[in-house]
Amino acid sequence: MPTIETDKRELRQLVEDWALWRDAGDWERFATLWHPDDGWMTATWFQGPARDFIAISREGFDNGVSILHFLGGHTADVVGDRAIAQTKMSINQRAEVDGVEVDIVCTGRFYDFCARHEGAWKIVRRQPIYEKDRLDVVDPSATLSLDPQLLGRFPVGYRHLGYLQTKAGFTVKTGLPGLTGEVLQRLCEEGAKWLAGSRTPGDPH
Template sequence: MPMSDEDRVALRELVENWAVWRDAGDWERFAGVWDADGWMTATWFQGPAADFIAASKAGFENGVSILHFLGGHSSDVAGDRAIAQTKMTISQRASVDGVEVDVVCTGRFYDFCRRGDAGWAIVRRQPIYEKDRLDVVDPAATLELDRELLDRFPVGYRHLGYVQTKAGFTVKTGLPGLTGEAVERLYDEGAKWLAGSSTPGDLQREGS
């Protein structure tokens, strides 16, 4: 779908502001990237944006280290609606069974966006988890993983899910990966959003 240069710049800036302000703990400005009906789905959280901001702030203040890095970006625009896809990595440092590790997950942010009086805002964010890996921070350290726990999660975020579970989070299974039913359903919801659907997908299902 055709889009103006202004839309292209504004949507890219919106996604970049999300990552910079969230990771910096700039919660007031971070709240400004969300639509009033904003919804966030992640491995460890599914719910309204306001609740996600509060949970992220609490984690930040308690030493939870989750950072984001962005890559290529593409957007489709239909009037005052858009679907933005942005390559990203999620990086988390945590202790697993007494061993400090880094887990890195590569994928895409898939954002349902809407333009209002204040400009573009995110109505729903659904990450797509494509692949991940786990490394010990100290090369001399060793870590033996619980295979049963690791296999509980889809291949796209199995190590991220493992680390977050060990850290005390409840991790949702069945989230979209590079291929499969979940991501195909997401693409269908995105197409319907651009076509004028009343909601950005089945949020009740995503929150279950």
């Protein structure tokens, strides 16, 4: 019979594997982390089933898209065969904006709706929380002027990340949860309902 301590260790390992296998392009093992029936991923640039996220991520990886993830503190609430895992993280993306190479660092949390499937924890829904970000020019001698109108389209938590990804041709979703606010509150309410036995992990759409 698994204990809460064992479950929490396995949930932490699940999140660690996600970051390592995704960033290393280990797509076969990466696919095993998602719930086979309901896996759903939300990001600034993608919202949809895990299988589609894997395919698009793999295509980008093969084409040189540089997005890396780094993890920090972690906690998990476990009720039976369900859990909510939260993990401090940063998203690092390198790309060109108007011909100038830049690094974006976005800091926040992974908020994961998890379920036990055939004895192993799987991610049912991942919703990042975007707390703050910044843009750094890679070459200190280069100069870059940002379009304030485009920059202002995105919440402060992922303003520069959204700017870069829009310039790169992605359609970036607005209104994603940040450090505070109604969207974050609604996500936490969905998490509480998930632990209480709700039929679905909130409304990721």
